[in-house]
Amino acid sequence: MEQLKYIIEDSTIAELLGVQNFTNDESAVLELVKNSYDAKATFITLCFEGNQFIITDDGIGMNVDDIKRHWMHVGKSSKEYEVIDENNNVRVLAGSKGIGRFALSRLGRNIEICSKKFGSVGVVWSTDWNSSLLSEDESLNECGTKISIGNLREKWSKKRVENLADFISKTYNDSLMKIEISHPGFTKVIERYFPMPQLGKNCLSNIQLKFNSDKCVLTTIVQSDEFLDKAKRYCPQIDINKFRAETDMIDEFKASKELDLSMEELEEKLKKLGNFSAEMYFNINSTSIEMEKFLYKYSSLPEPLKGGIILYRNAFSISAYEGKKDWLGLGKRSRKSPAAASHPTGAWRVRENQLAGKVEIDKKTNVVLQDLSNRQGLNENIYYQLFVEIILTGLKEFERYRQAIVRLIDVKNNVEPDNNPTPVSDKVVSNPATVSKLTSIEAKQLAVEIKSYRKESYEYKREKANVEERYKYDVRILNVLATTGLKASSIAHEMRNDRNSIAANSENIIRALQEYDMWDELLAPDKTEKAYKNVPHLIKSNSEVSAKIVAFMNTMLSEMEKKQFEATWQSITDLLNKTKNIWERDYAWVSITLQLEEDVCFLMSEDILRVIFDNLILNSIQQNENMDHINISIIAREENGLIYFVYFDNGKGLDKKYNSNPRKILEVHETTRKDGHGLGMWIVNNTIVMSGGEIIRINGENGFSIEFSVGGKM
Template sequence: MENLKYIVEDKTIAQLLGVQNFNNKESAVLELVKNAYDANAKNLIISITKKEIIFKDDGIGMNEETIRKSWMHVGKSDKDYSIGTDENIRVLAGSKGIGRFALARLGENVSLHSKKKDCKPILWKTDWNKSILDFEENTNTSLDIGTIIEITNLRDNWTKKAIKDLVDYLSIMYNDNKMCITIESEKNKYSILQYFRKPQIGINYTSNIYLNYDSANMKLNCLIKSDEFKEDAKKYCPDINLSFNEQSVNINDELVGFKDIDYKDKALEDFLKDLGDFSAELYFSLKSSTEKDREAFLYKYKSLPDRYEKGVVLYRNSFSISSYEGTKDWLGFGKRSRKSPAAATHPTGAWRVRENQISGKVLIDKRENYMLQDLSNRQGINENDYYKLFLKIISIGINIFERYRQNIIRNINKKNKIDNADNVSKENNNMVEKIIKKPDILKNLSEKDTNLFINEIENIKKESDRNKQDKEDTENKYRYDVRILNVLATSGLKATSIAHELKNNRNNISVNYEYIVDALKTHNVWDILNSPECTEYIDENVPYLLESNYKVNKKILVFINTILDEVEKQNFEPVEQNIYNIFCEIKRKWCRDYAILNIDLDIDENMHFYTSIDILSVIFDNLILNSFQQNEERNKLTIKISVYKENNILKISYSDDGKGLQNKYKNDPNRILEVHETTRKNGHGLGMWIVNNTVLMTGGIINNIEGNNGFKINFEIGDRL
């Protein structure tokens, strides 16, 4: 037997791993910057002219052995995890042994001069057809310890703008201060300074979100510092700290029902621990605020003097990963905001951070987060299950900030509704009415009346602007709600159509099982079919198959009854209703269809209230369905509903004796009211959102939710329909 090795032409390697391997010239330069950093250089100077690029560093340099055994060995790297000690430690950026081919991306000819301590200086030259190794003593070039790389016959035109773009690119990509990088052109000299080097609140951003993931305990710690709102905002948010918020969440609890990972034989807990620790520092700010918005929402800043606008950058130790340097929305802010486009003022919709409102950095480590693997071309990350989990954990942290900020905005926005109502009542346009009736009096208006007339015109304009804004807010709110409800309505219409078709077969569905069993007994085959030899295999076990079919038919009957009961026209007509009778009917239908349910009512039999049946049905069908789905493995579930009337409000207490809320909601139970919030694998997360929406629509409010010992919710229903 003979061992064979691949032989690849130098030109082909240079083409594949160099020219075609890098997205752009900037990423090729970055690869050579990483090489200097890994060589422990304290200084790197990059000189760029129209004819050549020169990299000069004062690193450890290379000798003949390094060139022969490492530099010329494709795919081999002699780099460990780090070099240096204590404060001077550097985590090495390279590891794949192909970064040197960035030279081929930049130019056709390369001369590399290098000297290692106590070694002869060497010269390596290539035109990518052949490579030559020589010693500097045979040339006229003198060199201290370090490396000089000269690249000629450049593949790109390095204009003044291209050089400035490179400076901006490296300031984002380089996140360290252990090596000073200078770029020199024919007329200019630039020092590379990290983009996020000295973040300042009120200068670069208005809110800072610091995330730290502890993989051993599977916890995400979130610390928010904010300076977005004026001091006056405190009186509208007495229970909220407007400048500081700290939360810690158990990610294992948070991700109950997370479907994006192919778990196979691995538990979620194993994924969470193997992912490793990481952190993020994100900076939120609005691009600008109008005078009107600053007055309405008490924003502190009209604009920021040096606002961060580069997006979120992913750093592996000292360098960003190409394609994750802020230009790509790799965290999916756009997708999140399209899925949930509600404004922060929306009473029930979930506001999401927009892509142009956030910047910052996410920090991972080469060893700690080894499951987040670079692609072979080092231009991205392998988007495996660990990467999906990584993104999800970050989105959980961002969601903490979104809920915190939306809670503040909603509270402040309450004053706007009150102010608008007060202003409308105060603005009596007497002069305008007089002039409309008698236009001629305009000619003889006194100075006082003229001023009154001007003020009234200004008030009319303000009121028109407010009405326009209210109209836009209402349109946005209902555009968001209708998108969700249209999906449900369409599904409901399809289901109703099917239910009507099945209605005529309802009797057959319910009794066919008994008829078939009786027929088999009449023909003396039932006992035979129940014998061991006939029931050995499930697919031949006729009694088992019939019983399974009977259970399915019972569910079909529940479906038919439920659909046909809910769509009758009179259910939507608001009239004075007997509340006790409505709840008795709700109880009858649920207990008829689900044997595990026991519903206790505490309601005055003579209580009347102006409402429509659909309002109560929507609220309590969703509440009862949630209770059932969370506890369907139980043999018995007791639900208690207490209703009493106070003025024009129904005060309601609903509870069950089930297992209560999932752990992720126990510290913040109001989260269950958010749209798409669910822990069920196939859940849509709309049930409690619909409950909240319906309650608010009537002029009511949800007062309290508890989930430690069973589930309990207290709320009010108004008569506004």
């Protein structure tokens, strides 16, 4: 048999692997810079002169053998993981696929390479992408490589070269090779894009992430200088300058519907992912009103870091992740949850224009994060999904930390001042003629009041916009739940007249079979040994299901009544007893104990307590469905115009992922159950806050407990 090899035209290879393979010219230039770095160059120049682009480096160069065996062998790379350069510095090689040289084709139609390797005669290789020529040149004395690209495919203006310099600055993450770029009238030495960040100068907060794949743990460290020192009095239990959290990623992801992995698969893939780190810089501009309201330290920074989040693999970024692409999906996250940081229940999300920084991975350690064939991106496989979700988990820790501070500071803005003197403006409004009779002190006071009213008007407009934005997401979620409830209620109303027959059908069938002398025969061992033929068992199962259907119908028919949303004087004892009786009726394995000092009457609508306790009890049932019996206790007392409740059960408590911060369960869509929606505790918190109360503490050890207050605002 004859062995055959493909024969491909040079021009076709140049078109496919060069012109069409690179998304833009800047990425092609970067590929050539990487080649110089891999060749141990310590200095490289990129020079644009007319219709020519010349790249010169002082690397190890090439000889005839290198050109024939490596340069002309498409798809073959002689590069290992790392090399040691002339200064004994270790460099992790950027290339590996053996096609980067075709970046030359993207840039120009005529190429000449002059190269000299130590101990060898210099060589000259040239091509017009139809044919290639190779010759020796003994006049070449200095080691290194010079690439002349002629007949450029695009015009390189001064502005475009300046943009290229910025691009390389962002994509080059090392200092072992000096890069200089020039154009007529313009020369620049490329510097690393991200300096050592200074709080208060470059960023408000510095967020560091470190993922340990052996332990599957993410460490998040935040250093912040965003708030004035006086903010500390409102945040006695929070360090407003430092924060640290360690997150077990197996616990964090085990209920994820998006990942759809078993615990074993999840742990295996997290370990294979490998260690990596990230450093991000948060910055936001503030108005004078916001600074006063939230005790911000700066309105703006002198040298804020920008440029998005850049993904570096060792010395260079991956081209499609150099900061322009929102590859972490920060914009989508903030649009899905648009709540302000001061929102009492909604989750604030950092915007993409508020964050800059870098994520660093390694060619060997993170080998499962695979380059696409054109090296213009990553294969977005399951490892990439895990990688992104780990980074977003670290950002969530920062978001929770910052939002907790803002919420505590915002409390002061809701306190109304007492003993205000009668405004001078009231006198003027009631009798405009008094303006001319005002004393100098009153005139100054009037001016102050007018300024204050203008400020209040401006704040009102801003607050109105914030409130509208704040409730957009809340309304979307509640609309979905309400629509589902209305559909279920409609079905329940249609079946209202069928309730009695549904409940009694099983007993009627048994009596009929007994009357026909068939029941005893159906109980015989030979008739009951197979489950699908065991009629008594099937009837019993059907009876249990029917009871649940009837309970569901009763619930739906009673809970949508209009009167429940009207505020009236309510007996707290009666409301809680009603809730207790319904749940104990529908769930025989649940016992609810009520402890009230005395019967309290409170002006509120019935739905408030029903929504709160229905969700709490449902959570207790769903989290402990494998228990034979669950005991729930509810304690209530009235104090200072509020009702204080303590709710606890004897179940397994919260998942260990919430040990360090139990309040995470209040976030929307937060759940550890694969089939859970994560809305129950969010609804509880939302209802409590909107009533004028607050959640005081949550504990998930030795059962679940929550202490909260409820007001009468709703």
